[in-house]
Amino acid sequence: QVQLVESGGGLVQAGGSLRLSCAASRLTFSNYAMGWFRQAPGKEREFVTAISWSGGNTYYADSVKGRFTISRDNAKKTVYLQMNSLKPEDTAVYYCAADFRATVQAMGACIGHDYWGQGTQVTVSS
Numbered sequence: 001q002v003q004l005v006e007s008g009g010g011l012v013q014a015g016g017s018l019r020l021s022c023a024a025s026r027l028t029f030s031n032y033a034m035g036w037f038r039q040a041p042g043k044e045r046e047f048v049t050a051i052s053w054s055g056g057n058t059y060y061a062d063s064v065k066g067r068f069t070i071s072r073d074n075a076k077k078t079v080y081l082q083m084n085s086l087k088p089e090d091t092a093v094y095y096c097a098a099d100f101r102a103t104v105q106a107m108g109a110c111i112g113h114d115y116w117g118q119g120t121q122v123t124v125s126s
Contacts, residue, residue: 009120022096038092050107059104
């Protein structure tokens with residue numbers, strides 16, 4: 001059974017940084033585009049960023065461009081989300097998702113991906 005397990009969430013002050021990780025198991029990781037999504041209380045899930053299966057292409061939501069960086073280590077089967085200059089509006093549950101050989105643009109959809117993690121809470125205090 002494929003698993004995606006997020007970690008690294010927590011409570012941070014505005015302006016601070018966090019690095020999230022999403023570790024995959026039972027998955028040929030290098031064949032999958034990976035994405036990060038988030039869902040704040042009372043709001044719909046939204047796309048944050050994605051990276052191609054090769055790591056050569058990335059795609060960011062405008063709201064996080066210049067502050068967040070996605071990366072991946074195919075040997076470790078892990079995708080990372082470095083979040084800097086955090087704002088209270090970044091508070092949400094963050095989820096990773098995997099999609100077989102999808103384009104990063106296709107990862108921008110919030111439904112229809114092959115696998116999802118259970119999420120990790122990020123809370124940014126003002």
